[in-house]
Amino acid sequence: MRERRLTVVGPPAPRQSSSMTDPIPDDVIYEALRELDDPGEQAADWFATGFAQIANRTGRSGNLIAYCGREALMALLRLGGVRPPGLGEAVDKVLAAATAVSSRDAGDQTVLLEALAALNEQRNGPGPHRQRLGALIFEITQRQPVEVKKDLFDRYVATLDGLNRLTHSVTPASADDAEALLREAFEIAGRLFAPISTRIESIDTLVGLDDPSTDDVDQLLGWLGDPRMASYFFSRLKSPAWFKALADHELLRPPADIGLWPALVYLRTVAETHPHELKGWLARQPAGRDLTTQQAFHFLQLARSVATPIDAEVLQILRGHFENPNVLQLLDAYLLARPTSGQDTDSTFGLIKEALQALADNERIAGGSYITGRLLRRTVSLAAEGDAERWLGVLCAKTRALLGDSAAMSMWAIRRIQAIPRLAIDDGTHRLDQFVAVIRELLRVAESAGVSAEARHGKLRPFPSPLAGRLIATDLLAANEFDPDAAVALLVTEVAESDPMPETFALLRRVREANVPGLAEAMATVLGTGPDAEAAERLADDQEIPRPWGNAFAWSAELPAEAVASWLPAIAVCRKRWGEPSELGLILPPPTAVWRSKESPYPEAELKKLPPLEAAAKVAAWTPDTNDDFGPSRYGLSNVLKEVVEADPSRWLSDKSAEITRTLGHPVFLLSYFQGLTPKGDDRLPTLVLDAIEAAVSVYRQEGDRQDRNPEGPSWSAVWTTALPLLRRLDLTESDTRARVWTVLTSLANPSEAANSGMPTIYAAVIGAAVSVADITAAVDDPPPGFVALLDAALALDAPLGESVRDVLGANLSWLVSHFPSWTAAEWHRLAGESTSDPLGEYTFRAYLQRGRPFSDLMLRCSDRMWAAMRTIPDAAQIHILHGMLWGVAGYEPDVVVGKLAAASDTAVSAAAQWLGWAANRSDDMELAPVLAFWSAPRSGQCRQRSTKDSATSRPPSDWMTMRGLTSRSRRRGSAHRVLSRLAR
DSSP states (O other): OOOOOOOOOOOOOOOOSSSSOOOOOOHHHHHHHTTTTTHHHHHHHHHHHHHHHHEEEETHHHHHHHHHHHHHHHHHHHHSSSSOOOOHHHHHHHHHHHHHSSTTOOOOOOOHHHHHHHHHHHHHHHHHHHHHHHHHHHHHHHSSSOOOOOOOOHHHHHHHHHHHHHOOOOOOOOOOHHHHHHHHHHHHHHHHSSSSHHHHHHHHHHOSSSSSHHHHHHHHTTTOSHHHHHEEEEEEEESSHHHHHHSSSSGSOOOOOSOTTHEEEEEHHHHOOOHHHHHHHHTTTTOOGSHHHHHHHHHHHHHTOOOOOOOEEEHHTTTTTTTTTHHHHHHHHHHSOOOTTTHHHHHHHHHHHHHHHHHHTTTTSTTTHHHHHHHHHHHHHHHHHOOOHHHHHHHHHHHHHHOOOOOHHHHHHHHHHOOGGGOOSSTTTTHHHHHHHHHHHHHHHHHHOOHHHHHHHHHTTOOOTTHHHHHHHHHHHHHHSSOOOHHHHHHHHHHHSSSSOOOHHHHHHHHHHOTTHHHHHHHHHHHOOEEEEHHTSSSSSOOOOOHHHHHHHHHTTSSSSSGGGGGGHHHHHHHHOOOOOTTTTTTTOOOOOOOOOBSSSOHHHHHHSSSSHHHHHHHHHHHOTTTOOOOBBBHHHHHHHHHHHHHHHHHHSSSSSHHHHHHHOOOHHHHHHHHHHHHHSOOOOTHHHHHHHHHHHHHHHHHHHHHHHHHHOOHHHHHHHHHHHGGGSOOOTHHHHHHHHHHHHHOOOOTOOOOOTOOHHHHHHHHHHHHHHHHHHHHHBOEEEEHHHHHHHHTOTTTHHHHHHHHHHHHHHHHHHHHHHHHHHHHHHHHHHOTOOOOOOOHHHHHHHHHHHOOOOHHTTTHHHHHHHTSSSSSHHHHHHHHHHHTOTTTTOHHHHHHHHHHHHSSSSHHHHHHHHHHHHHTTTOOOOOHHHHHHHHOOOOHHHHHHGGGGGGHHHHHHTTTTHHHHHHHHHHOOHHHHHHHOO
């Protein structure tokens, strides 16, 4: 702890009651302030000096007391950084820009418009004092402050303004007024900076109120500013009393931009106990277009917990935000879990229609194919609940919109669709294929619901040819009762007007198998009479084959011979040019991927000759030729860039590393840059690497969303997965470096990040890097505030983003338990608990078993869960259980392990025996006594019959003492399985 100096200025006068009655002792507040570095020391001194002046009143005592209070508050603000520009500076910029525009040599009004926008922002913004105070609270808590009207920030600024007016009063200021403001300032400082343990008693009192009044609400607001206080308050609330008191207050609403929503945990409780009241509250919230996407996303998170129909309220909130991939993914989760009965049908249709329209309009939405598949499957489920015909009509309309207005593009898209019965709705397929596949499924649901074939086909006929015929043919083939007359009628139309397709060929085969009379005659009539042999032979090789000839040729693959008899000469000409007709009709074959190396526009030697910043500019300035799919690309150029940086990383880590990073700009180049900077050994990296990473954060903030929508090569998640591990290579003994590292990690932890199951995320990379940094910098059981804040936010995430983070937490669970036991014990229910309401806790524990290191404390704490996991993930659970046996952990004695493994499955004992042999084969230091005890442990005859290896238990212990020699020799002879086989013999 830093040595604190003591300034003797006289004892402070005892505090009397003020507008904010506090239980925090004076000495605690002084102690807390002196912990805040030099400005905190100064604030404490100014407060003490001010209180000393109260007892020595003179003519100007009021001014002096006010001056001390003002200087104390200003000293604390200096901890929040340099004062940002205020309203006066913004006015000066407007005047300067207006003067420039009015001069003869400056006609550009852009600068003036920007200055006016900045002035408006200053007039309506939080003001410089609130900004600095917010920055200070964020620095202390590593969370965004909770700011509402009448909170501590408002009182801080108002008190500072009052003290400032009294300080500069021309006439002697009232000493009583100055004293009251000084006490107010001191109490505000205590409420903001005193230890949490001294503040929560008052919060607990408010939590316990049965019928909070308006005054109680004001008392609550008087504690807010520090986000931890709001989180503590809402996490302790259980009754709906405060919901009624705060129903119309902004405190219950989610933040407009970044930051957690403290009230969410409480509102979820209200949703479970009083769903109708919460439904009414949601209905009173602003419409979606008056909300930010962050707020809409948070409201949708809450909606998942409401056990009453609220589709109408959700639709109102989400309008204007359906293009956001996070909203779409959460909407899918909402639709899966929501109550099905009692919903407003029009609103349900509206939710699906808006979501599908957004997906159809923007194929660049991150994870769009995955989200589309999930929502389309949800549509099938909703149709099965009712309104199947209406759902079919909606999806047909959306699919036609997806085809677009261009006839040429529609025809190309339709021909590209492969056989409809084999199309998949799932991720990884083309968007149009997904929509057509769901129409196929809805046709079956509609038929089961009693919708007639004519009504179903009426929805399909507006599609352009040949898609309409393909869909109707698919429906006829899959119908419960085959209608041959309708099939022949469709074939007549298709042969006359369309090219053959896989579905119409399949229908034609079905009709022929059914021996429908008159088929050949009907087809012959539609085709007409073909040219004779002489006319066919007169067609020159450079002449285009007439369409009727090509039509007869294409359909001849499945039509009866009698139907095409007159067309044989024309078909022979077509066969000579085109080969045999396709049995799949005239669809376009699926594309075939051909590997071709990506080229770089610049050779490595050329970039090496340039100074790094010039080389970076040359790389960034190059743009690929959009008409040349196989020419040089950014990907090829990035490979060369990596080799150049890797050849001399110190040269690329000049004092311009941040400028180099900003110049490169694109994630494909930044990934190569950070890959090239990654040292091969354990060497430390200079702080210039941190400069580069901070610059990359700036680029990501400005360009990340746009670049991820138009990617070429790696995404930003790949950049951060490579760059953030470099942070642990820095010299983290410097407090300034540590602070910058935590700021970088916190800024990248975005709870609204788009995520797909099983795919890496930026958030997961942040948590992994945070673990590495804390491992180096933190003392045991003393987690850094920034680390705790990141973990707290991560534990509040829903799937799929939450799952990606839990994978990292699970892999490091034993480290968390050993390094920060107190925090882990307090947060265990959120981290890896077994609550059915939070499946991510169990997900974390499974991730630990699959990826984490065995740890004796967890074996003792989670013994039952480990044995239960033997039935679901036996390969992972077995490793932890056997380590417990080898380490002699209580409850994992060899006889106990053998008995429980035998009860778990038929092969568990054999698998464990093989693993023990494998382990002994690879470790000369492995203790063999537990292994021998495992083999000697009694087991049932049934257990022996399960594995031939178990017969080895009949061998006396003396025969097993040669195990180490056998395993040693087995390194030359083969696997551990061979060792076990010899021992069994």
